[in-house]
Amino acid sequence: ARDYSPEQIEAWTGPKRPEHYFDSIRGQRLILAEQRGRIAGFGDISGTRDEICAVYVSPDFQRQGIGRALFRHITQELKARGFADAWLDASLTSVPFYQAMGCVTGAKQLHPFRPGVSIPCVRMTIEL
Numbered sequence: 001a002r003d004y005s006p007e008q009i010e011a012w013t014g015p016k017r018p019e020h021y022f023d024s025i026r027g028q029r030l031i032l033a034e035q036r037g038r039i040a041g042f043g044d045i046s047g048t049r050d051e052i053c054a055v056y057v058s059p060d061f062q063r064q065g066i067g068r069a070l071f072r073h074i075t076q077e078l079k080a081r082g083f084a085d086a087w088l089d090a091s092l093t094s095v096p097f098y099q100a101m102g103c104v105t106g107a108k109q110l111h112p113f114r115p116g117v118s119i120p121c122v123r124m125t126i127e128l
Contacts, residue, residue, distance in 0.1 A: 004091075011114050029044055031044070031077075033061075035061055035064075040057060040066050041061060041067065042070070050086045051086065055074065055088075085128055087125045089122070089124075095122050104126070106123035107122070108120055
């Protein structure tokens, strides 16, 4: 919330529904982290590209190494698929995390969510 307005956060997270992840689940691209019987976080990779689509950790489980574990699993999976490097569009809030994971910061850009609402993000890359 410190980096985005309430309108931007709603445009980004409001439309998300469980059924939006069915393709990722069917394509075996969704990686879940579980702690104490609860979903602690998840990661999502593209089915055909070298893109890291998401790494999210529930606020209840942050700062416990779950994000690092998800990110490492994702990069290992992409490397196993034959990619030499990968990219992602990081939220402003997550840039320090990805830098700590070895990602290189690229250009700032706007990611559109709906007409009139975009969020600034940063293109980042990592050598696998």
